[in-house]
Amino acid sequence: MIQYSITRPLDITQSTIDRVLKPLVRLVAALTDCHLRPLISNLMSDETFDKDAIITALVEETRKLRAMVSKLEEKIEHGEAFDTTFAASKYASRHLKREEIPSDGMPAKHVVRLINDVHLCDFNPLLNTSSYVNVTSEEEEQAVALIGAQINIADASVYPSSIELHNSTVNMIANLWHAPKPPNGQDYVGSGTVGSTEACLLAGLALKFRWRKWYAKRHNLTDHEILAVRPNLVISSAYQAAWEKLFRYFDVEAKIVKPNLLKDKMAVNAKNLVAQCDEKTIAVVGILGNHYNGNYDPIWDIDKELALLNAEKGWQIVRFLEFMTLIVIVHVLLTQCHVALQKGIHVDAASGGFVAPFQELSGKGTPGHYDFRLPNVLSISSSGHKFGESICGTGWIVFRQREDLAEHIAVTVTYLGGSSDSLTLNFSRPASGPYVQYYKLMRLGKEGYMTKVENQMKVAAYLRNFISNLTHPNGQKRFQILDGGDTCCLPVVSARLNPDLGLHYDDKDLQHALSESHWYVSGYSLGFENPATFEFEDIFSDIDQASTMFRIVVKSNLSQGLAENLAHKIKETLAVLDDLDEGYEGVKQKIAAMKAKAAVLSEIPNVHKPTDKRFKALAKTVLFSKHMERKKKERSNISGSIVSQATC
Numbered sequence: 001m002i003q004y005s006i007t008r009p010l011d012i013t014q015s016t017i018d019r020v021l022k023p024l025v026r027l028v029a030a031l032t033d034c035h036l037r038p039l040i041s042n043l044m045s046d047e048t049f050d051k052d053a054i055i056t057a058l059v060e061e062t063r064k065l066r067a068m069v070s071k072l073e074e075k076i077e078h079g080e081a082f083d084t085t086f087a088a089s090k091y092a093s094r095h096l097k098r099e100e101i102p103s104d105g106m107p108a109k110h111v112v113r114l115i116n117d118v119h120l121c122d123f124n125p126l127l128n129t130s131s132y133v134n135v136t137s138e139e140e141e142q143a144v145a146l147i148g149a150q151i152n153i154a155d156a157s158v159y160p161s162s163i164e165l166h167n168s169t170v171n172m173i174a175n176l177w178h179a180p181k182p183p184n185g186q187d188y189v190g191s192g193t194v195g196s197t198e199a200c201l202l203a204g205l206a207l208k209f210r211w212r213k214w215y216a217k218r219h220n221l222t223d224h225e226i227l228a229v230r231p232n233l234v235i236s237s238a239y240q241a242a243w244e245k246l247f248r249y250f251d252v253e254a255k256i257v258k259p260n261l262l263k264d265k266m267a268v269n270a271k272n273l274v275a276q277c278d279e280k281t282i283a284v285v286g287i288l289g290n291h292y293n294g295n296y297d298p299i300w301d302i303d304k305e306l307a308l309l310n311a312e313k314g315w316q317i318v319r320f321l322e323f324m325t326l327i328v329i330v331h332v333l334l335t336q337c338h339v340a341l342q343k344g345i346h347v348d349a350a351s352g353g354f355v356a357p358f359q360e361l362s363g364k365g366t367p368g369h370y371d372f373r374l375p376n377v378l379s380i381s382s383s384g385h386k387f388g389e390s391i392c393g394t395g396w397i398v399f400r401q402r403e404d405l406a407e408h409i410a411v412t413v414t415y416l417g418g419s420s421d422s423l424t425l426n427f428s429r430p431a432s433g434p435y436v437q438y439y440k441l442m443r444l445g446k447e448g449y450m451t452k453v454e455n456q457m458k459v460a461a462y463l464r465n466f467i468s469n470l471t472h473p474n475g476q477k478r479f480q481i482l483d484g485g486d487t488c489c490l491p492v493v494s495a496r497l498n499p500d501l502g503l504h505y506d507d508k509d510l511q512h513a514l515s516e517s518h519w520y521v522s523g524y525s526l527g528f529e530n531p532a533t534f535e536f537e538d539i540f541s542d543i544d545q546a547s548t549m550f551r552i553v554v555k556s557n558l559s560q561g562l563a564e565n566l567a568h569k570i571k572e573t574l575a576v577l578d579d580l581d582e583g584y585e586g587v588k589q590k591i592a593a594m595k596a597k598a599a600v601l602s603e604i605p606n607v608h609k610p611t612d613k614r615f616k617a618l619a620k621t622v623l624f625s626k627h628m629e630r631k632k633k634e635r636s637n638i639s640g641s642i643v644s645q646a647t648c
């Protein structure tokens with residue numbers, strides 16, 4: 001339209017329009033929000049317009065535009081447009097919680113500020129003794145993590161060298177756990193994962209498919225018929241919620257064995273565990289450091305029991321040729337390794353995988369082996385981001401062998417010049433985990449890990465000793481210690497308030513009260529939803545589910561100095577809780593009484609309102625009780641999903 005109206009009467013050539021007028025008009029229209037528009041539309045409707053007037057108008061607009069652009073340039077150059085404080089910028093009033101992407105962007109430093117503000121409202125991770133996940137890192141390590149964050153470790157064709165680093169890390173870890181050496185100088189069989197959960201799921205899948213093949217052969221079932229048989233997995237009720245995912249997602253029946261809390265300090269009884277096995281069992285899980293109190297399941301005993309059972313039942317892997325069997329046996333004898341028995345062990349060494357080997361190196365090991373030195377151990381998983389000291393999102397799975405085990409979940413990826421196995425649940429992921437794990441293994445060496453673990457055990461011993469010596473004003477002990485102590489255990493302190501004291505507050509209340517001094521210590525109820533029955537049951541055979549306990553995980557950042565502060569804060573908090581004599585249980589009555597009193601007081605003039613110490617303490621308690629009620633409500637709203645109180 002413009003072209004037509006302007007060109008004809010003024011007789012301007014097409015090329016002038018293309019080169020000069022069109023871009024100019026577009027620019028002017030965009031930048032001035034169409035000062036020219038009225039003019040142009042006038043021109044279009046008026047046949048008798050004046051050529052000079054258009055040119056003058058254009059010249060004028062161009063002059064204005066030039067002035068504007070140079071002013072903007074000047075502003076940008078001096079940083080005026082962006083260089084103001086966050087508080088003085090328009091972004092300070094921008095809502096954090098959003099439903100929609102904002103229409104315009106914002107300066108980088110202000111986005112960082114927004115995100116920092118969000119994180120500010122989290123607990124202080126360095127004072128969180130509830131979680132096992134590493135929260136400290138060196139500056140160099142952060143740089144390494146950043147390099148890794150930009151590498152897709154699933155992409156073997158672009159990052160073959162990074163995959164070699166990943167494989168080296170698997171090798172070092174497999175070696176630490178005494179995995180049998182693979183033939184022909186090959187890499188050990190395993191993979192980096194996103195924490196132990198993925199590692200446990202992968203092991204579970206490999207074991208399930210291995211079992212399926214064996215069971216189908218044994219019972220002459222077709223590929224289709226075997227799908228109707230539901231396998232099971234045998235595990236202690238002190239399992240971590242990762243296993244609940246396996247039961248649910250991969251349709252595996254849970255066969256749960258309840259350990260003893262007081263007598264065995266949560267270590268499962270090997271005989272009871274293995275007794276649960278039947279033909280449909282894909283594996284027995286031994287937990288190397290349960291998350292409640294850090295105690296180790298006796299993997300060494302489980303292995304013995306399983307060997308007896310496998311022999312008794314004749315649960316051997318069925319090999320199709322006698323001759324082949326002979327060769328395999330000779331091979332086994334020569335290489336001391338390849339497992340021929342059907343029922344094997346998966347060791348869930350989420351925490352212990354990077355603790356037990358170093359305790360052993362410093363002469364404070366377990367009474368028996370806990371890793372691939374035991375012939376029935378088929379796979380081991382661990383969280384690199386727990387005591388492995390790597391960045392959050394690091395985990396490891398190592399298989400005894402590829403044959404009839406890892407191969408069941410391997411997807412071969414070919415790339416230019418080679419092929420590699422992908423053993424993980426998903427493909428693309430950052431290389432940060434393997435990168436930082438490699439950094440930490442190289443940085444600390446075995447010596448470093450050994451000393452670090454020894455220090456952590458010492459700090460745990462200090463805390464355990466301190467709280468076990470605390471006494472109630474009536475002379476009785478404040479706490480009953482529930483962890484495994486100094487050996488055969490993670491650096492964890494677990495205890496519960498002495499039940500003989502008949503206190504009105506419990507360990508969860510202690511957790512909440514203690515959080516006022518910024519410390520986070522987790523309290524637990526000793527009940528769980530049994531995935532086999534969907535009933536809420538006692539976790540341990542000798543303690544009922546209404547009981548509570550708490551744990552303190554001594555991570556590498558919990559220095560002796562910090563531990564001393566925590567110990568004294570526990571002592572002070574107990575005194576406050578004692579002071580609230582009727583405790584949390586009595587809060588509702590107290591509130592009712594207070595309200596009644598306030599109502600009476602408001603009717604009677606000139607009487608002082610209650611302002612004593614008790615009143616203040618009460619106000620504090622009201623807050624806690626509200627918090628507890630909210631928590632309870634949250635719990636009741638999530639029926640149908642897995643209810644788990646486990647933290648990682």
Ligand SMILES: *Cc1c(COP(=O)(O)O)cnc(C)c1O
Binds near residue numbers: 200291
């Ligand atoms: C923490 C933990 C897991 C899960 O590990 P993530 O690394 O959090 O995925 C599994 N098993 C045990 C025994 C654990 O302590």
